[in-house]
Amino acid sequence: MGSSTADRIVVRGHDLVEDLIGKVSLGDMAFLELKGRLPSRQESTVFNALAVTLVEHGMTPSAIATRMTYFGAPESVQGAVAAGLLGIGDRFGGSVEDAARTLQEALAGAGSSPDLATLAREIVATHKEKKAPIAGLGHPIHKPIDPRTPKLFAIAAENGFSGRFVELMQVISAEASRSYGRDLPVNATGAIGAIASELDIPWRVSRGLAVLARAIGLVGHIQEELDEPLAAEIWTRIDQEVSGE
């Protein structure tokens, strides 16, 4: 949080005017808000890479909600962005959170020399028993691998953030592929959940990372609606189809 007097504004212990404006980027400001301190150069590179990956995923349900809402309430940019964010729930933003939670809970209870293979077997077995998908594995479109994953893992490694969380995510992927008898590579949300854990971002906050990045992408969708409106046409097509049934 911040505080203000007549000539000074402080954000998380930093003088906004002297130390932040013009000196830190928006991504580093987001790191400050999530972690309470500014990032090192390496942390900044890794954190910005995660956030950039989450900004824009095309015409998702969340983007459609933003465009429909902007069509009905053009006076309220904030309402259109809010409507889109509300869809970053269990099915979408939740997968980053679930991956981070699985990794953080497994390693929190595992002592200083964890046996990753055993942890991975337990995680896969538990999910299999509950018939629950393992967050962060597989992708309906990006096959055989999600191209974002090796890129993110490489950036993490180059900057010293490829530790036990990343390794455990990979061991889980191998164990799940073996156990289910089909390729289940780490997808982008799995990579982000693992690397966010390396940056010591608590899993409860990790969905917030998806939310703040997506807010940027949704403003982009509104900008596109201003340039080249699609909402009315999308609506008409849906309406025709539904009426035609």
Place this chain on the structure above:
Amino acid sequence: MGSSTADRIVVRGHDLVEDLIGKVSLGDMAFLELKGRLPSRQESTVFNALAVTLVEHGMTPSAIATRMTYFGAPESVQGAVAAGLLGIGDRFGGSVEDAARTLQEALAGAGSSPDLATLAREIVATHKEKKAPIAGLGHPIHKPIDPRTPKLFAIAAENGFSGRFVELMQVISAEASRSYGRDLPVNATGAIGAIASELDIPWRVSRGLAVLARAIGLVGHIQEELDEPLAAEIWTRIDQEVSGE
């Protein structure tokens, strides 16, 4: 918007994995979403400075809404951020938009050699007649000047973005101070509206800049609630006070 195939994701004409992740910062990604192209180094410095200024304003009504919502619906980080964003309306985010709109509309109709003094007189007179406040001037706390304004104007000037919009904003401030007989300096939202106009961001999108920056600050408030919860106490105090009336 973007498109995806099995091994390639394209965002606004850029290959996400090859050209963006690890290469551009979150702030530059936001510039790309708003403008359809990546910023120059100078544009990046100026744009990030604007966005950083808008992230966090302390315990605002919008931050209170986020904390109250998170208290009631801790399962939904996205809902708590959305609730806070919904308060970035005419009274708050609207002032950036209104300042940008005033400047852009005045200069759009003014030809290649505009007479800024005449434009300013007309703007002040029109607002005075309607008894409407001029967006971007004065501040209840930051007196005699808002410390963010000279900082933002300096960064804009150093990077070649102190042109007619910034000048007109300053001339309006001088004319309004003269006309109303009291100091009405350019505040942070006036500076941001003017500099966003220099960056050629349409006024209709400028509220989106406030919205995306504030989404980051609101995730920060949720992170603080996790560390040190205030929502229950805030609620209790309000409830006691209201009941006691």
Place this chain on the structure above:
Amino acid sequence: MGSSTADRIVVRGHDLVEDLIGKVSLGDMAFLELKGRLPSRQESTVFNALAVTLVEHGMTPSAIATRMTYFGAPESVQGAVAAGLLGIGDRFGGSVEDAARTLQEALAGAGSSPDLATLAREIVATHKEKKAPIAGLGHPIHKPIDPRTPKLFAIAAENGFSGRFVELMQVISAEASRSYGRDLPVNATGAIGAIASELDIPWRVSRGLAVLARAIGLVGHIQEELDEPLAAEIWTRIDQEVSGE
């Protein structure tokens, strides 16, 4: 608002348990919330008719936003309803508000024996000059007349709520049809705006009537998604179409 002690809950001056639960309907409770008192039998009939008319309008942009959001965040019924409500803005809910505002402002300034024909001419001329549509007139689908309008006007008349606001709305319709040279009958939002004015509901609150009624309809869309999901299919079709461009 209400207040509570250990054994008594009071809502707007009424004991919730003794006087409201089991004695008043949900629609009358809404009247109490908007007006601060319970309705007469006639007011209840008219108010419930207005609200019922606003509940459900099929697969509107707002309903699509609710379904998309529920698809992404099935854990949050409240988020899905909120997303849909956010589209009840200037283009949709706004028309009830605008119609009510036009009527209330015209008659507020018109003394005790207003000349409705003159008022209507002024209203039509003002809108024509600004090239602004007159709220509450015409309908793209329901031609030549909106079947809801005569029904609502009949219910208002039978219950003693067909006064100057309703008459002015009809005179505006006649004047606009004459002036534009095409049929511009009163549509449902015009009828609702006029009758809400007869019930002495301030125009600023009249959008709230649309919002509370639509919340009910949006919960209905969620119930339908549970029974027969359409969201995934809608999304896939839109995504294909957009990608195919």
Place this chain on the structure above:
Amino acid sequence: MGSSTADRIVVRGHDLVEDLIGKVSLGDMAFLELKGRLPSRQESTVFNALAVTLVEHGMTPSAIATRMTYFGAPESVQGAVAAGLLGIGDRFGGSVEDAARTLQEALAGAGSSPDLATLAREIVATHKEKKAPIAGLGHPIHKPIDPRTPKLFAIAAENGFSGRFVELMQVISAEASRSYGRDLPVNATGAIGAIASELDIPWRVSRGLAVLARAIGLVGHIQEELDEPLAAEIWTRIDQEVSGE
């Protein structure tokens, strides 16, 4: 959902103009949206009683969020209502849902002559083991009993909707009070969850009942802000207190 032609609007199989407007109340329309059919007279009485109970709970976190949002974005009634609804989550609206779910899942698996005492013992034991509170029991303010509960149970009984769900809720209350050694009477959300189950409303939809009722109450808070604004004062007090720490 509904469908429209030029002269006919159909909502859930009913002609809106012929069969609904002026004939059914808003509460019965809500029943139609949730259940797909109109209620009997008895169902209507019981359903309206449940909904009326949920409309207004005073200055809750959700009402504060609505008032803060309306203060920041007075142009957007829909945004202010949406912000308040977003707080009807696991902590508040969730308790109706959880109570309904517990009852419906227990009786779904229990055959035609369920042993309620055994079911109650299992439910209490399971919650105790997980250290999870049992939804629908106890209340911080309304002691020794929540006055809404006997009223709602009486209305349900008079109308033929006091069956196994209501009985099981009461047996759970007795068993929990015995097991925890302190009074844990059925509270209003427990009564509503049980009676909604008697009305055959699926637990997944029951949170929607809280959401639609609360939308009405939140419009009421906006109406109060228009009459007697509290938001600015609430904000100032919070801000002072937080700054003073």
